[in-house]
Amino acid sequence: MDDTCIFCSIDRETLAENELAFAILDRFPAATGHSLVIPRRHVLTMDELTGEEALALFALIRQVKTLLRERFGPDGFNIGINEGEAAGQTVMHLHIHIIPRTRGDVENPRGGIRKVLPCRRRYRHGEGPA
Ligand code: 5GP
Numbered sequence: 587m588d589d590t591c592i593f594c595s596i597d598r599e600t601l602a603e604n605e606l607a608f609a610i611l612d613r614f615p616a617a618t619g620h621s622l623v624i625p626r627r628h629v630l631t632m633d634e635l636t637g638e639e640a641l642a643l644f645a646l647i648r649q650v651k652t653l654l655r656e657r658f659g660p661d662g663f664n665i666g667i668n669e670g671e672a673a674g675q676t677v678m679h680l681h682i683h684i685i686p687r688t689r690g691d692v693e694n695p696r697g698g699i700r701k702v703l704p705c706r707r708r709y710r711h712g713e714g715p716a
């Protein structure tokens with residue numbers, strides 16, 4: 587527990603939860619239904635998770651995907667972790683983003699999360715935006 591941490595002290599209205607992890611809707615969603623799956627214990631990186639916590643997080647990801655499919659009927663998901671400031675992490679308590687995606691929500695979705703580095707997002711020579 588870290589008193590200064592949003593995810594340790596958040597007043598949770600959980601989407602789903604288990605003994606070791608909980609899931610909430612992102613307050614500033616990148617897409618409708620954008621959710622965060624979060625270990626209850628304050629850790630910064632995946633490396634600090636116990637095996638049990640890792641399994642609990644994975645189980646919850648699957649549960650949240652099912653829920654989001656029922657509620658929003660997305661066509662796909664981006665699932666990912668920003669680990670470390672250099673990778674864009676802003677809340678220093680590990681969390682897994684689940685971002686529902688809909689066909690046509692961007693012009694060319696090919697490549698998905700690899701596009702976090704815009705200068706290297708070309709999927710294959712001659713394909714997609716530079
Ligand atoms: P990061 O940038 O660390 O990978 O992601 C932090 C995420 O937490 C962001 O998507 C941001 O919108 C979300 N967030 C920040 N503050 C709050 C909050 O108070 N409540 C919720 N539900 N999400 C938050």
Ligand code: ZN
Nearest residue numbers: 591594628679
């Ligand atoms: Zn925390």
